[in-house]
Amino acid sequence: MPSQRRTVLALTGALLAGAAGCLSDNGNGDSDDDGESGNGTDADGSDDPANGSNGDDFPQVDPVTDPDIDTGALAQQVRGNIDFSLAVLEQLREDDPESNLFLSPYSISVALAMTYAGARGETAAEMADALRYNLESDDLHAAFGALEAEFERRNEDGAEVDEPYGMEGEASEDDLGFELSSANSVWAEADFPFDEDYVDLLEAYYGAGERLVDFSGSPDEAREEINAWVEEQTNDRIEELLPEGSVDSSTRLVLTNAVYFLAAWEHDFDPAETEPATFTGLDGSETELELMHQSEELEYAAMDGHQLVELPYANGETSMVVILPADGEFEAFEESLSTDQLGELLEETSRPQVDLALPKFGLESEFSLVETMDALGMERAFGSGADFSGMLEGDDGGLFISEIVHQSFIEVDEEGTEAAAATAVAMDESAPADHVEVTVDRPFLFYIRDLPTETPLFWGRVVDGETLQDE
Known part of the structure; x- marks a missing residue:
């Protein structure tokens, strides 16, 4: 690994070597001039009602498929992502210092970045500090959009995987292949006055397909629909992200991210x-x-x-x-x-x-992250004083984060690694x-x-x- 590429870890604002070529160009030599980014389609690759949507989604916008972001800005946010990884790990281990932990800070950060896009005032400031967001809002979302698109490019270049990888040696290295996917989706209460600009931002930068559900009338049915989507995106490794009671009739919005990783070692173990x-x-x-x-x-x-x-x-x-x-x-x-x-x-x-x-080894973890994020300084987002007015039409607030849930899974053996994680942010209406x-x-x-x-x-x-x- 080139030394220059590693410099971003040690120097704030350092450039990532090689990033300009892969993040401003999708391989065809074209790049956008508007600086927007995103991974381009609904997270499941379709807006077909059979794929988790009821066919009555928010209006779709043209996705941005050629991310164009300054590599210095991207390096700043990657450093922030690493800072956040260490901070959240430290906070979680304080609760049980003698237990194993496994999580995807990237999944947590993306789910909360989609939430942050609708935050305003002190609520937004606290979230940025807690999540170690080092960029202004427009650059931040462009950076995450660039990463999402780059991971999609990485996945398209990798070998396809037809069957889930098992840990008992039944898969050869060729069967194992490579898969890296990060999918986002937004589950919104039908007829609730969400701002169209906010919805368009999530689609453009995060490829977050919007699905209208009936939280107020059938919250458990909506919860099961979200869990089924997460299970599909993580190759059945995260089966029930949202436990019973995490969604109720006062829920108005759930933002989800699911990450799946499957890879063979370059040098496998005998x-x-x-x-x-x-x-x-x-x-x-x-x-x-x-x-x-x-x-x-x-x-x-x-x-x-x-x-x-x-x-x-x-x-x-x-x-x-x-x-x-x-x-x-x-x-x-x-x-x-x-x-x-x-x-x-x-x-x-x-x-x-x-x-x-x-x-x-194999590890599985599940967390409620409300107390963790509160301890990291993100306090206003969870109370009646939360300001998520950027999500709504007009100036009225009324939404706050009621729950942040995260689950993760990893198995490591002689042939490689399989890992998955998912995060959901549930928003209720307030009340050498x-x-x-x-x-x-x-x-x-x-x-x-x-x-x-x-x-x-x-x-x-x-x-x-x-x-x-x-x-």
Whole structure:
């Protein structure tokens, strides 16, 4: 990975190497002059009523399919995305510091960016601070639109996947292929006075297909329709994003994002070399886990006893970064980890022969993020003083965020990685050496990133081995 590309992690406002070519051009040499962006169609690729719509959607606008955004502005927001990833991870681990965590901060940020588009005044200011939005509103939505379109381009370039990837070795690397998708949708109360400009913005920048539902009369039916859409977008991995009671007759709007990732390793692990070993948890407990083994030239860095190793996926544009803090220093390292420190580690990488031992693992998490975002400073959005007047016709407010739910899933084995996540925002009416070893047998952090844009797609922490390999 070129050093210049990594610079965005360490320097505010640094340019992403190579980003201009892939984010202002979709491969045909054309680019828009109006600076708008988006992924172009309904999230399900159609406005067919059979695909989750009742056929009575908001008026559609012409999508913007050739994002054109200054790479410096994009780099600023990518840095903000990384800052937010670390902030939300820190907030969540405070509630249960000895538990594993897995989430998609990208999914959370996109769902709340669509919500932020309708926020005004102090509500908008608090959301921008909490979410680490570093750009003015127009540039922010253009940046997210550019990322969404770039991921769609990445997915189109990857191999198609006909069947869900299983963890028992029944899929070959060719079958595994590559898939990266991010889909958005807006579920609105029929006849509620949503502003057409707001709806058009979500369509243009986020490709968010709008669906009119009857929250006031049939809230549970609407909830089930949303959950079915999320399940389809995540290849059946997120089955019930909105639990019972999360949507009721006072709900007027639900904004959803679903991310799905499936990729084979560039260097797969030989299952014959997988063997049991002891994993020591944060609390000192020992668990026997299956550790995969490989010896390859990999991006690797060591600093003050902390180790970082990067495992590329076969498509060449995504990777998993595993960070193994020095023995006995996990908590101190995790508390001090910053975007700049991460950038420093990445800047130190070289490519020695790495003898890597990594657990096979699977994680699932689900959160209500209302308290988390409130603790990060996003307070007004949840109360009667919320100002989301930008969503509505006229000057009347009356909407507030009643719930933010997030679910995530990951499985990692010898062949690759499958991960999925979804976020819903419900709105109610108010009321190095030449040869090194890395043995991941103690608490570690990891994240999956998109290399050309440096966007962190998923983040996780593993501190307890008990549930990692449950059958």
